[in-house]
Amino acid sequence: MSQQYPVLIVIVPLLSAFAISIAGWVNKRLCFPIIVTALGVAVYASVGLLLTVLEKGVVIYHLGGWPPPVGIAYYVDHLNGLVLVVVSLVALLNVIACKKSIELEFPDKAAPFYTLYILMVTGLLGIVVTGDAFNLYVLLEIAALTGYGLLAMGEERAPLSTLNYLYMGTIGACFYLLGVGYLYIVTGSLNMVDIARLLPPLYQSKAVLAAFIICMVGVWLKMAFFPLHAWLPNAYTHAPSAASSLIAPLVTKVMVYVMIRLILTVFTPEFAFATLALNNVVVWLAVIAIVMGAILALAERNLKKMLTFIIVAEVGYMVGGAWLGNRAGMTGAILHIVNDALMTLCVFLVVGNIVYKVKGYAFEDLQGLFRKMPFTMGAFVVGAMSIIGVPPTCGFFSKWYLILGALQAGHYGFVAALIFSSLVSVVLFFRIFEICYYEPFSDHHGHDHPPEPMDEAPLLMVVPLLIVAVILILVGLYTGDIVNHVIKFAIPEGLV
């Protein structure tokens, strides 16, 4: 069975989506066990796949038995093996943690919600695992459409911000499709590896240049890279907490993965970094993204929205790191995909718990939370430390590689931006800690006021959150292993 892992990762969630959809009309209590089982299988298969890749190298799976480039093929190498594990793990932990809030927010639409949820995960996993440029587009649309559905289920402003997201997302996906078309018109192939093989003689062609730029712009739109980020904060803020804690960690990160895949596999670093002189422009854009994201986050008085601006800044980290054009920067970008997915999951799950208990996420709603929800806030502290970049949480280590890459590339603007955003993050998070810690103020030194009773979220929500917090630290401690055994092989030899 293990040679079928690549397809099982996608097929099991897909089939379970139909099962959940039908179960919703028959017996609603079946939905949750089905989704957990399916995601469990996906996690199992992706871990198994990563281990296989580590042992034997790239795994290729021919769908329909047709060898590429005739048919569609799945290529699993170290890069997407790693991302697969992250995506499936995040989805599994999140669905367990969000069961209560899903049932609270959508008492009668839980089954369609679960269906969309797992379809979204299917889409994301498919994007990561596929080796076919057009197949990627189709899965991109699945992830996007389900995303619109999930996001629009939120507060009253959610449909409008989702519709804006839909416009932007469609433009992004269409640009990507157009880029693939340009590649097809000059090479005649749709298979990524095959395209990469056919491209080198065409590096001077304007069409290839255009294909590259259009693909990049499309992907940047989808990942909300500055200056194309305007849709993200509103769309994520007004979404239901179960949806935002799935989408915020995964979608932008998977899109960053797509960008890296395009650079590394399809266009090859020689073309992307050497033939084109775009590096500097993009890294400066990333610098602006980081600085803007940090400043805009500083202006927010609302926890969830603040976090969304941090996502914009984090996207800047990854894009900038990838475009530094050296090994350390690329390592940092790939490592940050893993780390950022986990830490964003952590903080958004915290927001979910807070919303579940306090029914709000504005700063005023957070008063006294350290006492009220100590475990949730404990995990929040870990997540915040990771976003700030304090060792030994994992956020520090990817930042390390990013800074190292920037130093090696001699790009001091990027170094400064990273340091700046770390400092701003300190302010951002400690402002929140202060509110949760000091307020509401009592008259005298806080000696006598009766301590507020502890009112923690249900165990089912807290335990996955704490697991994520522990993972954040473990990933940090094992960074050396991840880099040496996985990421090192994910980057082609040519990139130094």
Place this chain on the structure above:
Amino acid sequence: MFWQIDLAILTLVVVTAVGSLMVKDLLGAAILFGAYSFLMCLLWSIMGAVDVAFTEASVGAGVSSVFFVAAVFRTSRRTKD
């Protein structure tokens, strides 16, 4: 194929596209969009993409227009631009 027909369809495609965006009535826009889709479908069948044309005829000109009309019916026909 005669180039005159080709040219006429191409012109009409652009005209209907612009028209459906310019007309100050959403129902009109929906219908013009249906016309646009249908012309597009003609264009494709001229190019030999019969399956695509067939699909566009049933989806673009058919179901899409119905969806548009239904949505406009449920909201409003008013538009400022």
Place this chain on the structure above:
Amino acid sequence: MKIIGLIITIITGAFLVYAAVDFPAWADPNSPASTYLSPYFIENSMKDTSVPNFVTSLLADYRGFDTMFETTVIFTAGLVCFILLRISGGKEPETRHYRHVLTGVTVTLKEGRKIPASEDFERIDDLWTPPDLIIKTGCRLMIPFIQLFALYVIAHGHSSPGGGFQGGVILGASIILLAISHDLRTALERMREKVVAILCPVGVAIYAGTGTLCLLLGLNFLDYSALASVLHVDPISARSHGILMVEIGVGIAVMTTMIWIYNNISSAGKYNQGL
């Protein structure tokens, strides 16, 4: 916004024009797209799958995996429309309108009272308009033929334009036509919401299930030649049959999704009279 839009549009357009200069000339038989991969499909489609319509063999076999997700996209759209719009378990309206079919008299009942279902009275909404007999009858006559044609399109997709997708849309359109010419309630009596909602995933599941069956029979996912042992035919015919199976799945899924989306949009999720 208009000026920004204009600037962005012009820049993008100029860039695309610049890039298009390097394209191979239009309809050039020697362009890479026409010479690299496509000859394989054209020359081997018949040998591999015994399907004369290359588009169908390519759609459902060589790139069948894409098509499975394409169907899933459609299912997703239906589901999203449902989850966004459907007002489930909503309160019954305080006032109900009924129309006596024979006389055309409208009866309004308040405080939630209702008339038991009978031949004589039909329920109507505030927005009710008198039906046109010609349209009603005309549509009623046309619908069976439309459906027959749709089935033909699905079944004959192997050797002529068409296939599960187009046929499914047409099948769906026939029910939508019923809903437009009569009203949504009439259409819903033919196709209950639950039926639609269950058939839709079932349709996609037929597709994915066929693929999984191949996987369980020991070959790769969607490798229809594995079905040969079950269908007792040679692998090439098995591919042809496999394509038919998935086309049927696609047809069911697409038909129900179109109906589902229409139902939800035309009644804004209330499932009343509709358009």
Place this chain on the structure above:
Amino acid sequence: MSELIPTIIAKYNYWIYITLMMIGLYAMIAKNNLVKKIVGMNIFQTAIILFYVSIGVKKGATIPISTGGHGAAHEVVHAADYLNPLPHVLMLTAIVVGVATLGVALALALRIYSRYNTLEEDEILAQIRKK
């Protein structure tokens, strides 16, 4: 100039697709009405489909359906006789994606209308700001 005109004519499909695409893009950015934007979005998508279909065209070739029909497996098929079927297949998918996006977008527009009672973006934003 004398070289330019043949270029324009030789690739007129590409120019048309760019024109349509830009019309759609402009509508999506600059239009105020939500449904108009959705129309623009669909035009944008069809433009790309037009582009792909144009790739598939081949001089002197016919539609991609084997003339031999069933049971003609032994016949030699010449690739040059038939149009490239691959772009067509891709575009079937793209059309489906387009209609799916359309359905979702219209559903969202309906939700927005039921909340704000208008489809004009500026009016909606004004309502939000007033709160």
Place this chain on the structure above:
Amino acid sequence: METITSIKPLLAVLVSLLVTPMLISSRSPNVREGWTFVAAIIKLAIVASMVPVILQGTEIVYTVAEVFPGVAIKFKVDAFGMLFALVSSTLWIVTTIYSIGYMRGLNEHSQTRYFCFFAIALSATVGVAFSANLFTLYLFYEMLSFATYPLVAHHQDQEARSSGRKYLLYIVGASIGLVLPAMMICYNLTGTLEFSKQGIFTGTEPNATMLVLLLMLVLGFAKAGIMPFHSWLPAAMVAPTPVSALLHAVAVVKVGAFSVLRVLTGVFGIDLLARLNLGIVICYLAAFTVITASLIALSQDGLKRRLAFSTIGQLSYIVLGVALLSPKGMIGGMTHIAMHAFGKITLFFCAGAIFVATGKKNISEMVGIGRRMPITMVAFFIGSLSVIGLPPTGGFFSKWYLVQGTIQADQWPMLVVLLTSSLLNAAYFFPIVYKAFFCTPEEAMFEDRIEEAPIWCVVPLVITAAGSIALFFYPTLFLKLAELATR
């Protein structure tokens, strides 16, 4: 240099970290504090068990995980680290006793949180002491910054909030803004961050780069309180006194000074600094801080604030000693970590005891307090002797070596600075003691009745005062360690 691999350093760090779950789950305060004691004693035992090995000139090494090529989370116990770890783990026990008296005496809130973060802070301190490279040091340094924040802001009122902000802003701002990039640049230049006697640089780097890196690293460890990064220290004095005592006289600030010393001796290396003549820059920075801080201390009325400025000055002694780059000066600087710790903690304990017993915080309100709290004030006298550097206290030795160091390094201006500041120290400590005991009955603000703070408060300060004196007679251990470290 011989090395042996042992897990002991890791255990020493983890003991106080692992005890936190016990603290949280303890049902009664007595059980909780029992656990704290157990952890403190185990920690001291582990640290002490390594002393004989270190005294033989051997180093103990333990690698936890390699995180980057050439950089690992790695512990290395050498003489200097041992000196610091020994001081801090000894004083933890004393401070725990004192904390119990103080916190219970004032009936403070959130005591569990207090003890937990205290334990975590101690872990971080020992972690810093045992770090084998700059990265591990940075890791524990940051851990200490964040673990002490809740302690500084313990009172949870507006004042605590603004002080906490200032504390974080200076400490974390400097470490992320200066140390992190400097560390990255070092790594990029050399590919390693491991401390070694020769330093990590080849010496071929441009002088300007070295100067910038040095300044970034020295100033970036803002816990050392070198001006202009000093003003968090007085602000942090809003914390409960045991926190001020252990953390702001011993752990936190000494971690800063320790880190600066590590940078000077381990990252740059004495030889390189001497060759590039960079030591003198640090010397002048430190000298400036010493004098200015002492002058400011003179003008402070709040007892804890005066102690805080005194601390700033004394920290720069340590830095100054090493920056002289002469062997004697280095021994002086390193032993000063221990000597000053004992002296200053006594002073803080006294300040806290006075606050617990009388509620007074300002020096002007303490006239005649010696009659009411004789034991405390005698201890205060001993402590101040140690800080000034007069016999019969341990402080005498470190000052003695420092003075010798200036002579050895031919830095006469520094000798003047040291002597001036000693005079200033005397000028701001002796009046307090004098007024406490020798005042006319009219001036006295207290009744002539002995009423000391609770026994839990008094015992620790007696112990540390006695320790200060004991160090005068038995300074061998620390001197030996410092000597080993400079060799």
